[in-house]
Amino acid sequence: MDAFEEKTMKARLPSWLVTPESLLIGLSMAFWFIMGKLDHSFLQWEVQRELSTHIWETALMALPMTLIILTGGIDLSIGSIMSLSAVTAGLLHQAGWPMPMGCLAAMVVGMACGWLNGWFITRFKVHPLMITLASMAAFRGMAEGVSQARPLSGFPESFTRMGNDAWLGLPIAGWIFAGSLAMAVWIMHAHRLGRCIHAIGYNEQAARFSGLRVDRMLLGLYTLSGLSAAMAAILFMARRNTAKADIGAGVELGVITAVVMGGVSIFGGRGTLAGVCLGLFLIHETREFVSWHWSRDELNLLALGVLLILSVVFQQLLGHKRPS
Amino acid sequence: MKHCFSLLSPRHLLRGCLIAWILFLSACGPSTPSETTETGADNQAVVAPKETITIALIPKKKGLPYFTSCASGAEAAAQELGNVTLIYDGPTDGSPEKQASMIEQYALKGVDVIAVSPNDPDVVAPAMRKAREKGIHVIAWDADAVTDARSYFVNQSTAQAIAYGMVDTMVQDLGGPEIRAQVAIVTAYLTAANQNIWIKHMKTRMADTYPNLELVAIKPSDEDQKMAFKVTQDLMKAYPDIKGFFGISSVSFPGAAEAVKQAGQSGKVMVTGLATPNSMKAYVKDGTVKSVVLWNTAELGYLTVQVGAALAQGTLKAGETTFEAGKLGTKQIEGDHVLLGDILVFTKDNIDQYDF
Amino acid sequence: MNPSGSNPKVQQAWFSLLKSRTAGLACFTTLILVWMSLWNPTFLAWSNLRDIAVAAAPVCIISCGLMLVLVLGEIDISVGSMMGVLAAAMGAMASASRWHLPPGVAMVGTLILGVFIGAINGWLVAYLKVPSIMVTLGMLTALRGVTEVIMGGQWITDLPPELRSLGTGTWLGIPICLWVTAAVVLISLWLIHRSTLGRRIYAIGSHPKAARLAGLPIARTQCLVFAWTGFLTAVATLVSVPQLSVVDAGIGVGMELLVVTCVVVGGTAVSGGIGNLSGVLLGALLMTMISTVLIFMKLGENATYWSRAIQGLFILGAILLEPWTRSRKKP
Secondary structure: OOOOHHHHHHOOOOHHHHHHHHHHHHHHHHHHHHHHHHHHHHOOOOHHHHHHHHHHHHHHHHHHHHHHHHHHOOOHHHHHHHHHHHHHHHHHHHOOOHHHHHHHHHHHHHHHHHHHHHHHHHEEEHHHHHHHHHHHHHHHHHHHHHHHOOOEEOOOOOHHHHHHHHEEEEEEEHHHHHHHHHHHHHHHHOOOOHHHHHHHHOOOOHHHHOOOOOOHHHHHHHHHHHHHHHHHHHHHHHHHEEEOOOOOHHHHHHHHHHHHOOOOOOOOOOHHHHHHHHHHHHHHHHHHHHHHOOOOHHHHHHHHHHHHHHHEEEEEEEEOOOOO | HHEEEEEEEHHHHHHHHHHHHHHHHOOOOOOOOOOOOOOOOOOOOOOOOOOOOEEEEOOOOOOOOOHHHHHHHHHHHHHOOOOOEEEOOOOOOHHHHHHHHHHHHHHHHHOEEEOOOOOOHHHHHHHHHHHOOOOEEEEOOOOOOOHHHHEEEEOOOHHHHHHHHHHHHHHHOHHHHHHHHEEEEEOOOOOOHHHHHHHHHHHHHHHHHOEEEEEEEEEOOOOHHHHHHHHHHHHHHOOOEEEEEEOOOOOOOHHHHHHHHHHOOOOOOOEEEEHHHHHHHHHHOOOOOEEEEEEHHHHHHHHHHHHHHHHHOOOOOOOOEEEEOHOOOOOEEEOOOOOOOOOEEEOOOHHHOOOO | OOOOOOOOHHHHHHHHHHHHHHHHHHHHHHHHHHHHHHHHHHHOOHHHHHHHHHHHHHHHHHHHHHHHHOOOOOOOOOOHHHHHHHHHHHHHHOOOOOOOHHHHHHHHHHHHHHHHHHHHHHHHHHHOOHHHHHHHHHHHHHHHHHHHHHHHOEOOOOOOEEEEHHHOOOOOOOHHHHHHHHHHHHHHHHHHHOHHHHHHHHHHHHHHHHHOOOOOOHHHHHHHHHOOOOOHHHHHHHHHHHOOOOOOOOOOOHHHHHHHHHHOOOOOOOOOOOOOHHHHHHHHHHHHHHHHHHOOOOOOOOHHHHHHHHHHHHHHHHHOOOOOOOOOOOO
16 A cells, blocks of 8 residues: 555544544444344353453453553563462462462562563563563473472362452452553553653653653563462462462463554554453454354364454554554 | 544543443343252252253363264264254363363353363362352263262273273383383373373382382473474483383374384384374384273263263262163263273274274 | 664674674583583484484474564564464375375475465565564464364374475485475575575665665565565475374464574564574574483473473573673664
């Protein structure tokens, strides 16, 4: 598409319509309509509420991931931090610690792992992709070593209720996510940090020269990412009543998929939390519906991949320019 | 880039959320009250004879020929019974979380029976219990689940028998219990529940009955044939005196056998383990592998569907000690384990009779 | 963006940094070899080194292609799933119980399919201007689904011997896959240093805007690089999958992570513009060696549980080799 075509294409449609977020809303509504037509039982509130329990952990981790990707970085180690935190809590519980203390320890471990990531990235000026690739292996390895790859379960019922109960119609995990989302929105809008994140994403050197404490902010973001992974681990343990070294395996792919689907540019600088929420929603509904209606897991993979590609293609065709 | 900032503003976000919420609630219909029957600790309520019974058969990993052959037996049972609709679906990546999600979905859909071979008994237990609370019969097959999460476990053979069978076969292949030999185990993932139980029993067997066997290493292959191949290769070099390998997953067994064959050690280093006969036929024929341990997978699937259908019909009640399983005849029930029978050992003499 | 590559002094600085990175990796690898030979002399045996090289061969081949993708400023995380689908297709084509085509046709078919899938990636990135992370992420998922559908719950256990010889055969005593790897490396070296395409790739990667203004055919170059990666993935499939007698649906899972690790450990900048083939090859060799080293060290059963952690530390060590490693983003 040359410059002239781009201009005329964009001129035909109002600017707010060509954003990825609007496209995602449109896609969601179209999907709802189709799903309703194909299998109405899927859209019942009971069903949706139960199925939503599958997505809260991914959603929780997607929030700091969005902030990190907005700065042009990435965190591939969240799955492994999740494993390590879960194993910590499990082992401490086995050693007789009360569950709240175990969860606190898990969160501390998560934050420590995230902080380590951030420290290596800022101190040695290595690309986050490389550091988090290494820490992905290292943290999960630590989880396997410390737990000797054994499963740990038998958590008290007061704890597992947190994973399975609902409050005012929404599962407790959903409330935790809603709270985190509110906090993330506040950070991005009302707090200086939001502007700084965008600034770092657009041009890090310029941000440094402008006097922003880039290193401290990045450190904070990666620590936050570690914390969210630990919280996701706690939610998982409450829901599934088990802590094992492999519970976080592959999670990072789902999180990054949701974030990228939501229109966040992997190069940093462009993206919204609203888009990520919509991306999460769309992926979750597609996955659940394909499973519900056709009961063929291999189709699930195909559908998800096609959805991803098609949504970006439409984003591009509608005239959204990719940042150079 | 102005528009993305304006879209970020809380006002717009709030408005968007509100609209989405209203749309969503309007799209969702009222929830239909799910049928609940009374459930006891290990009794399921007797249900009237059904017109159609829906059975969801969930393997550990869809796409493994082992489970595909079980499914063919299950399908045969469904055809034979006539009123059974079989859904065969499972995670293609073998993820326990995916399995649990599937169980939850089937519970919501309201199937009659869920038969699951759990990758990780603890992870799927809460979902299984929730399904039981909804009145769905939940049974385990091929691998056991947590005891109070399922009413029956259709077992091909006890874990102990499988482990002991492999060790005994290895000793036999090596030439007898007097032979001193170093052996190694190539397992799946380090965290794989089934494999770990088998390893535990294998160690016990070796310690108690065959003190001449020395287990030098247990290495994972992460369900990757290439990795099993490399691991076996490296172990043969690091331990030049090693005489036997156990490939205790259907992916690690062929990989290990290939490594032994390519190193020119066919017949000198023994390989045994669990795998479907088709994947090992070439190795058995050329002598790299003397025996392959398994069981009749099609019969396992068949029995599972029979048990599930009987539960749904109410013809299988707690406390019974035998079960009529169609063309398989009478099967024993020990407690809540329905036993298929013994393990099968495939050798050069009988492997051609099987095609799965 | 500040054109950093135009200043010859800065360029020299980049190159010297690169050379030191490769030198550092080479030192690291030699250190490990020396240490292992002291620990267990059989480590240095020809059969062991040959087997390590054979195991590293597919990773090396794909890394050659992926390095160019990263230099271009893009990324391709679908190579693992591509390998899976190509292996399944190759098996389905050649197996007597499936389509039963002649082995030659199966080989050529696999190569064509690899180019085709790579070209789709390239077309989406180059002409529809879709971010490569999204295209290849989508492909990663979709192709894995396609692999499962092709395999249909069964494995392929009867590859014809001609195909198997690609994986297990030797020529003049050296395995065929090593010959193929050497050929791919030589072609890549020629591509990078002697061909206009190579110049263009580095130019576009280090400064896309300047490249566009200079009139370089960016879209065509992008398409070609992705198609080339697809081709190399097919080549890697042909020489590595027939090493085993069973083609299963899980081939290639996690391969993309391994390849990306090798490439970045080898010194290719994630932001584009910098890339060094020798570093990449050393990186691939190093990563493959880790598991063998751990087995040879015979650390005992408990240590097996720590092997993944040790791998992570290895990668970290290789990344942090120089205290003054390059910055995350170009100035």
